[in-house]
Structures are given as C-alpha cells and as structure tokens.
Amino acid sequence: MRLIQLLDGDGATRVGEVDAGGAQVRLLEGPASMHALATAAIDAGRSLDAEVATLPGDTRLDYAALLREGRVLVPLHHPDPAHCRVTGTGLTHLGSAAARDAMHQNLQQQAQAGTLTDSMRMFQWGVEGGIPAAGEAGAQPEWFYKGDGGIVVAPGAPLPSPDFALDGGEEPELVGLYLIGPDGTPHRLGFAIGNEFSDHVTERQNYLYLAHSKLRACAVGPELRTGPLPRDLRGTSRIRRGDAVLWEKPFLTGEANMCHSLANLEYHHFKYAAHRRPGDVHLHFFGTATLSFADGVRAEPGDVFEVDLPELGAPLANPLRTVAAGFAPGGVRSL
Template sequence: MSILFETEYQGRRFVGFERPEPGKASVLHRVEDGQLAATLSEVRDPAALPDAIRSRTASVTVADADLKFLPPLLPTSTNNALVSGFMQTHASKMDGPRPSEGDVDPPKWFFKGFGSWLKLPGEPLVVPAEPKALIEEPEVVLVYANDEDGTPHYAGYTFGNDLCDIGLHRYNPAYNPYCKLCDTSISPWLHLGEPPTAVNGRTTINRDGEVAWEGSFDCGLDALYYTTGDMAENLLSTYPAVRRPGLVNYLMLGADSASFHAGFRIADGDVVDIEFTSHGVRLDNRVEFAKRSATV
C-alpha cells in the first residue's frame, strides 16, 4: 500500500511517497501548505495523490538526517485542523453482536484538541500536573480534508496514541472533556488506502530505563463494535461545524484495554513505546507532568 509523509527541509515543505530508510537518501517533492488537501479534492482518490503530485512538482534528493517530519496534511499556517475521536468503540466493551451499519446510535464523541497539538514520535507528551490515572490508547486515525466548499474527502489513515486521564473520567464521567486535555502522539506516515480491518501490536512502558509494563492490543476495524459509517461518516455528514472549508479532521477510532486496565499507573517521565507491529509503525514518547501555571 502507498504511503505519503510531509517534512520540512531547509525551511520549506516537501512530500515523499516512500518511507525513509536510515542511511539512505529520500526523493521529495516541493509542496505548499495545503497543496495535498487541494489536490485530493481534485483527484478524489487517495491512491491517485502520488502520481498527481509527481506530475506537477520537481523532485529533490536529500539525506534522511536533514528531514523534520510533520503530521500528515496538517495546515501549519492556519492551524485549521481538529483532533477528535469516539469512546467505547470496541466490541469487547459492548454487549451482543456487532450491529449492521445504521442500526445503532453512534458512540460518544469527544474533542481532543487542535491539529497543532499533535506530537510526533520522540517528542514529549505533556499532561496536567496532577492526573488521577493516565492511560495510553493505541488507535487508528482517519484523516479527512475538507475542500473549499466544506465537502470532506477521505485522505487515508495513520496511527495515534490518545493519551488521557481515565482516572478523572471514572471519578466523574462529566469531566471527560478535561480528561482528554493531554498531548496526542501521531505517526507521520499516512497510508493511502481504506481503513485497516486488522491492526495488532504491543505497548511497552519504560521507567528509568527498565520495562515497567508491556501488553498487546488490537485496534483494527474487525475489533470494533461500530462501523466507520456510524462514526466518521455520521459525524462529518451531520455536523456543519466539522465541515468548514479547508478544515482537516483527525478522527481517532478508539482503543481496547491498556495498561490502566491491568492495574498499572503511568508516572511522570515514563516512556510509552507503542509498536503497531502489523504496519511497521512505532510511537515512542516520554510523558511529562506539567507544572501548575500561575494565573493573573
């Protein structure tokens, strides 16, 4: 399956279509902020993006060490992007067999943050100073880009870690908007295909250089109770607020059990290392508890 990534090189924006390999040069194409989303609205097929961009732009070959990766399709000049997701989406958390599309009320939706809040592998994930109990949540992330008329176009999928304060949510479910106010990690690789049916991997949490907890997970579509139609398509077709022209939506499809459910508690300085083994993607991020800020 084809992928794309965006990167900064010498202060300018480029796109590549083959995942960089250590020690090897990468072929990049110069693009402007928002050009990929605009091209997507023309070709209407994520798989057609590479050829469309290659035919319109010149290429340059650069060393991998000089690349600074970006969240895929993130409009950095305008911050016109939203990160949000759905709760209790896995079949393991629900009673009964998976219903047919449209035969069930959609799951609860939450707002996670603006696109500029996304963090890449290797960057710290900052959380409030005194969380009750954090949880890592490995998830499939669907990416949609709205055209100039506000029509959403599916761009592809990537993977993320919806780190949040589940302890606060369990203390009082009405506080769920607060519990989501933690940084989110995202992979820079955008997969140009339909959402994956099977995704599996393993999470390792390291503390002071030692493994403190590890466990496996499954977050593919086959593990979900809801369909993407009952989640992403329902949200985007129902609410004009998420169809604003030029807006990019990062929609997180939910996670199954994780370290919290096994009795583990993430601490300040822990490194959460999530490997989506089935897709060769890794998210490794240090968790940092913020200091309380004085108000004026």
C-alpha cells in the same frame, strides 16, 4: 502508500514518500505540506496516491535518521491550528473473543438486574447496531473533543501533562486524517497511529468528568497510510522506563475487532455542519480496548510510550513530561 511530513535540511516543511521497505524517503518536489498536497489532489479530482504519482523527486533520505533527529512531523496539520479539530469516539472495540463473550454475559446479567450503566448500555447499542448496511446510519457512538491542532505533538516529541492532572496514560489507537473540500465534502486522506493520551484517574472519579479527562495533548504519526485498511490490525503498546520495558501488551483494532464500522463512526462525526467547514483538518481517534491503566500501571515523567502497529509503518514513541498549567485560580481579569 506511506507518506510523512518532515523538515528538510533548511528547516522547511516537506512531504516524503516512504519506500516499501521503510528504509528511505523520497522527497516530493512541489507541495510544502500534506495539507497543500491533499488540496491539490481534491482540486484535480485525483486520489492522494495519483497526485503523488505526478510529482517529481529524486532526493532520497534515510528514514531512521529522520526519526532519530526529530525531523519527522505530524503527518497532517493545518497552517492555522485553530482550523484543526481533534476528536474521538469511545466504546468502539470488542477486544478478544473471550473478553467479548464475558462482556456479553455481563450485559445480559446487568440488563436482567436493571443495573446496566450508561457506558455499558452505549456499548450494547454499538454491538447491536454499530455496523449498519451500506448507506444507512447505525447506532450513535460516544463522542468527545480533545482540542485543536495545538495539542498534537510529533513523533518523538514529549507528551505534556499539566501539573493539575491526576494521571497521564496512553491510549493506542487508529486515527483518521481528513480534509474538508471546498464544497464541504469530507475527504479521508488515510490513517495513522495515534496515542490519544488521557487522564484516567479523573475519568474514574465520575464518568461526567470524561470531557475533562480528554482535554490533554496527543501524538499522531509518524506515517499516513493511504487507501483501505486491513480489517484485522494487530499491534503492541508498551511503556519504557530507562532501558527496561515497564509494561507491554498486544492490542487489536480495525473493523474486525470493533462493534462500529468506520463508515458509521465517520457519519456520526461529519453529520454536523460545523464539522464540514471547507479547508478544515480533522484528526479523529477511533478508540481502543487496551490500557496500561487497567493493569494498575502509573506512568512517570520520562517514561516513553510506544505504539507499534506494523501495518501503519514505523512505531510512534513519545516521552511523558509534566508541565506547569500556567493558570491559577482567580486568574481571570475583569474588563
């Protein structure tokens, strides 16, 4: 099932179901948000699909028009942004078979030479132990924090990059959308397209700057896809500059292209009690293997990032915009 959040004609947040052809959206009567819909499903002991099936709604809206008019919102949010955690895991994707073979050879050479970097060592742990048997914990992945719900922008909205940033580059990724139930159980509502967006120049200066490089905005949506995912997901990441495509490259995701299972990544995120606070929303990025930055591309304000992953519905497109940080050295006041 394909679900979205949108603004109706009165400017109120609503939930809609996208039809199989992707042309129309059925406006659901009842829940005022995806958070409310998921909460009702948890309370009733039903799946999200089953909960939607109980809801009336005869109004049909043109999906393309909703996107064009900027009325499609992030597919899941919390009414209080402080109760939404945006996080991610890195070094999770294998890439193409050729790149995989080259990576394995490089790992062996570095290991023999005693020069294996921390990043490569962590990747190797994932290759060796990131897909454990059902019910078991596998290798622990890299993990990072991006921010709370206030950093998430809707489809079509500008991605703000602070003026102190050294770079602003896309990261096309799969995102898991979760709501913590009243008893502390994480419930996965489904998956969405994401642009994790990071400062790769800052990260390249020193790997210990990774935490700084991730404290940026991100985009998620337009759709939430419920149920299991295909193991092999293939999409396209591109950057448009004016009427031209500046850069374009296919990308692979899904468990067939990863060195960690989704279940293992979820376990290592939610094993922390602080990540299981009832009522909280989590948006978790699962990593990527494709970056324009790796090809020497530098995005400029006004460029549009587009992540197209057909199995998850309509593409996610967002223009880049530089914004003032709003804070200067010495800006802290003593009380």
